Amino acid sequence: MELLLCLRIQYSILPTLPSNCELTAGKKIIKENFTNWTSENEIIDNFIQEKQLKYEGKDEVFEWIPYSELIDIKDIKANCFATAIWKDGPLYYKEDEKGWIRKSYKKVTLRYLYDINSITDEFINKVKSYSLSDYGNYGISQDIDTKVYILVFKVQYFDHFCKKCSNKYERYCYLCKLCQGNEFKDNFTNWTSGNKIIDNFIQEKQLKYNGNDMVFEWIPYDELIDIKEIKDNCLATAIWKDGPLYYDEYFERKLKRKSLDKVVLRFLYDFKDVNDEFLNKVESYLLYGTKNYGISQNPDTRVYILVFNNKLLYKMCGCNIIDNIIQENQLKYKYGTVFEWIPYDEFIGINELKEYTMAIWSKGPLSTEYDDEYKLHWKRKSCENVCLKYLHNSQDIADKFLIEVNSYLKSERCYGISRNPDAKTYILVLNENYFCNNCIECGNQYDEEYKRWCEICQVNQLKNSFMTWTSGNEKVDEFIQKNQLKISGYNDTVFEWIPYDKFISICEIEKSGFTTAIWKDGPLRYDCSLRKYMRKIIRNEKVLLKYMYDLQNVNTFLNEIVYLIKESYGLTQSPITKDFILVLQLKELFQEMKLNTDYNFSKSNIIFEWIPYNKFNNIEEIGKGGFSTVYSAICNGGLLYYSNSWERKPNTTVALKCLHNSQNFIDEFIKEVKAYPKQKIENILKIYGISQNPNTKDYIMVFEYAEGGNFNNYLNKNYENFDWFNGLKALINTIEGLNKIHQKQMVHHDFHIGNILFTKTDNNYNACISDIGFYRKIDDIDETSIYGVMPYVSPEVLGGNPYTQAADIYSFGMIMYFVATGKQPFDDCDHDEILALNICNGIRPEINDQIIPKCYSNLMKQCWDSNPENRPNSIKVKEMIKLLYNSLDQAFEKKEHHHYETEKQFNETQECRKENLLSIKNSQLTTHVQAIYMSRLLNPFIKNHSK
16 A cells, blocks of 8 residues: 555656746647656546647646645535645646646545446546536546545536536536426425315426526415405405525525515416316416416415516506407517517607607517526617507407407517506507508508508408499499409509599590590509508599490490400490490500400519410420310410510410310300419419410410429429428428418319429429319309319318318328328329218328428328318418428528427438338339329219218
């Protein structure tokens, strides 16, 4: 033993370096000193030497510390820790003095490695795990008696590790959740509410305690004194004798109480039984930004009581309905500004404008932000300019009032609700720029900020004007009103009835029935700055009048003009001849086209027009559907488009969709053409115009040519590159197109992969949706007929219910299945009444977890839920698909934790999915002979179980 001790002393620690020694020179001396010390273990020596060679002068040198250097050793609490004095102290390079220094007799923390018996990689990993991330890792020593290795740290080591269990604290938190949770558990037997459900609820809250707030607990009623009821008798103030329990992380690092604390009591009079409804109500009251202390109960009345911080008084208005709205919104809080009750006396500098009021909110909105230590704190932005929207006639809380309030709550710029105590009127408190982006009437956000056009409110404005005009004919009035209600954009023309005496300078009528005139008032146009329809200050608009000769019969007349009104201003009637007159916009276009051409066109990109059939060359059949045949062709005459002036784009490849038997059903054909979006909308196949085959007389729709074919064709050609990222890109394109269809209050009706086509731009393929509204034979006018591809048709439609947007979402879920597996749903069975019944009974395609990650399959299942009300809308689906896509997009810079978790799920299934796609391709698996993926009449298969 004495010899060993002598050897230990012989192996001195690093030499004392000259104070004027430079960093590089000192490191050289340290390296030369490797032969003068040893831990007697090669692995440890190598580990220490490696760390010394990497020393850059920013902290202390990591070294072997002889045990004899450690004096005054004192064990503390957990037997793996001790404090000591290191006689020589740590060595470090002092940059400002350009010299090496030892700080002698330094107090240090010792961590004994009792659980390490042999020196292996496990030992080194253990040392690294116990080390601090910044400075203060001094070195390694060894007890010469017990042979236990010891890590030596700065004394502040316990700022990072628990003294009781030695576990490391979570980042910037001095609370050990494990030890604190055990303390709570040990204390569970010392209290009870008398109700097991409440006890479990409180215990669950305590076990989730993270030290950032007060401990949620059961509070005996006799602890509450000086109780004073306020407001609507459901609220009271009181003094809590013992006071709330909180964690003192800065000084004593233990739970302490704040005695004689003033609190607010919320009496839950409406709840006699403790059940899920009761717990949900309790959760709804646990407001963000207000400390929640616990639950109590009046022993006489048996009424349960929630106990809050005194600040709750400023968070409640005293009206249950309003308070519930506030609570529900606070429960949904994730980030941004907290929605809250705002006392009216917090507003100063109130300035009433025409449509709303501006003010300064003295306390300002509440939101969360991270401090320098990455701790989340609540903070108010004082003296914030706000907009006050008075909810007139809101003294009585009615359904209409709640609908109006909820319409504003969709925006993150809504700060809360207040009330004028004099007028008794409720007020919505909004961001000062709220009405730059939102409609003044309904609060909905504008689709495009600078246009400031709200479709709902402008349609209502037109509705309200119906009583101010009449053509004198009920059917004509109804026709005009229907067309007015179809406006969908700020630049849409309002189709109106125009009194004949409003026209002057009427020129001589040509044989074709056309003439020009001056319209004194001019058309209605939307003024973005005033946010309403106005007529020009300088009026006298020159227009084209088309006389509809010999069409005094209203029904005949309306059928004749139904497809001529897109760019029309309205209708009038000659008081002399009684001929109806269509009032058209006069443009340079009419000088290039025959005057009897269909004037139904769009201003953006390629113009919708009548295209003579003889303009098409190289016509080749490329596909056949249930109700039509599709051809590719070259339009050698060119398509008309606008680019500073009207021009034709020659030799454009187009797709011709020939509708079978359409020549005998012109009204139905026009109806379907009108339903198709004619403006340029991304992710929806563009329509260029219409034509007619002179031989078959079938009408033709002229579409953009999709070079990549439909989804099935595209996958067959690109299966090797169709990884998850490209699959999600196709789904992003598809859901964005569907969302735009739904935004226009439309449904697709026949949504499946055959109607998803791939167009090519700059060598990139993008998915787009086609055949919007073309879901039945054009000669089938039976409203009860159900058409579609059975696996893609929702159960409620198969049950005889109307087709809705939710049915499109169901179909999208099946498209997600195709993207994931490369197979069409239900490809292994007959598409007959048995499958229809199975779909109605909840049977869905089998999900293989090895190729479909849970985050993806969960959304897919939501989309094909049997209950249409449970399916997400297209906006929500778009958000979720975008989240999945962004998770895999390496160029996406705003990734958060959930993005990386999602990416991990996809990566785990990537190879299995790739192998699955290859196996499908290589084995050339065929679908069941009676699996039919073409739209057809489904009524024969569902007649026995439709409603």
